[in-house]
Amino acid sequence: MTPPALEWRQSARRLAARLWESDVLHDDGVRAAIEATPRHVFVPRFFVQEPTGAWVASDQRTPGYLDEVYRDRPLVTTLGELSDGQRVTVSSSTTPGLMVRMIEALELDDASRVLEIGTGTGYNAALLTRLLGARQVFSLDVAAELIEAARSRLARLGLTPTLLAADGAAGLPDHAPYDRIIATCSVRRVPWSWADQTRPGGLVLADLKPALHAGSLVALRRQEDRLEGRFLPRWAAFMAMRGAAAPAEIVEVRRGEEGARGTTSLGSDPASELVPWFLVQAELPRIVATGLRGRAPDGRPSWATVAAEDGSWCEVAMQADGTGSRVTRQGGPVRIWDRFERVVCEWENLGRPGWGRFGLTVRPDGSHIVWLDEPASPHRRVLPPTE
Ligand SMILES: C[S@@+](CC[C@H](N)C(=O)[O-])C[C@H]1O[C@@H](n2cnc3c(N)ncnc32)[C@H](O)[C@@H]1O
Known part of the structure; x- marks a missing residue:
């Protein structure tokens, strides 16, 4: 059952107003995109984990569904199963406020061509397409079934960006170069292929997480021989990238050893x-x-x-x-x-600097140099390339 258009439009407008009032949303164009995009079309069903660990599904027949979908929170949309039967999150619809922060950090102009890594539900691809037009938006996801679902939802709204099922670690060279690359899954290292596919002066915005929770969003400008830029001031986290570049599966802590x-x-x-x-990852x-x-x-x-x-x-x-x-x-x-x-x-002795004071330089050899305040800072740490 589709909720009446009036009802969702009011909900979408209220969501945009809340983001505006809470100083998250500042751009009129992004506000219009939020107001015009029915998030419920992209999230026909979501899952909530109960304290027992069980996952419970909500859909359009569930009381309160529409209110939940238009709240500023992430919604788990796809679950997978590990070999031991444990259910894990495979895809979700990102918190709209986080999506807004990222879109604004991309500093788009009317001509920007954008590649999104991690299509998921397609909601963010819809926002980007409303802002830039279908010809300038490219989005890929490693899961072919998610791409198919996103394609048909977008088409229902008359939106036709280029969508592809592929491993985002390689980017999308066929349509490069892009002015912006935005990743909505986290990476242990920023792949150099993304730099190769970004125009000089363009931006790569990604969640760098060498380990769980260790890292945050960083906006990197493409320079001739490097990517370089700062972390966004507020911490955020995305699910880890799967596929070739994915972290190894869970290992057991050695129980035999007392330590x-x-x-x-x-x-x-x-x-x-x-x-x-995050900083200690350079020496672990x-x-x-x-x-x-x-x-x-x-x-x-x-x-x-x-x-x-x-x-x-x-x-x-x-x-x-x-x-x-x-x-x-x-x-x-x-x-x-x-x-x-x-x-x-050491960090306390420096006055507990926040994310916004740290920056990152990524070199073609895969090394990641984390610096405080300036690239030439004496406070630098090197994350070595992964294998
Ligand atoms: C948080 S969701 C993306 C949310 C999405 N942008 C939206 O608006 O709904 C992360 C997505 O990254 C995708 N993903 C994980 N590993 C990937 C990879 N190697 N290449 C491309 N996409 C990947 C997942 O399948 C998942 O759909």
Whole structure:
């Protein structure tokens, strides 16, 4: 059952007004695109995870569906299954406010040709097409069935950007060069193919995440021999890119080893200090798993765990003692938690700079240099190229 046009139009207008009033949305053209784009067409069904872990679907017959779809929040639209039967998110409709922030950060003009990596529902491709026209918008997703669904939803609205099923790591060379590339899935490293396909002076906007939660959105300008630019001031996270460039599957923390014990005054999760958790990646082996394990008497998990490709691991007690201190355990070749704590300390000594003060230079050899304030800053860290 399709909701009456008036009802969704009011909802879309209210969404745009809320984004405007909360200082997220500033561009009249983007506002008009939000108001004219029926998000419910792109999200005919979404899933919500209950505290038990079960996923529950909502669709147009579910009370409150339309209100949910026009709220400023992400909606999980496709689930997959791991080999152990666990269900995982495969695609979602991004929070509209985040999409707006990214579109505004692209600094589009009427002539911009844009490639989107991660079509998903097609909602963002619809916004871009309304802004630029179908001939200037290209969007790809690794999942062919998502591309088909997005194509037919867009066509229902008379929107016909170029859509393709392909691994976004390679970009879309057939239609290059682009003025902008925007990725709505996260990458461990920005592929140089994206730089190759961006015009000089053009922008690549991507969520750089060498490990889970470790990184954020960065807007990189194409210069002759590099991509270079700053992180956006507000942290954000997208689901990781799948396919050839995807992270390895979950590995087990080595349970047989007791590890070296210590204590920490930080939170149990490195992501509780996001900037240093990103910075320390330059000196860690590749992180392949983060999660929770064990069961405390009150039923909650007892340990937050992090595991690296080379067998290094750390665990931090979820519950602090009366003084706020938590037990830590570490094992393997690299003391992950010790390094993280040291980088937290260095970052605090610098005055806890936020994302907007950090920038990134990406070289054709795949190296990523993270700098504070200026590319020539003495505070630089190098993320080595991945294999
Ligand atoms: C957060 S969703 C994108 C949301 C989308 N822009 C929208 O407006 O609905 C991330 C998408 O990235 C896609 N993706 C994951 N790995 C990819 C890859 N290697 N190449 C292209 N797309 C990929 C997923 O299939 C998923 O649909």
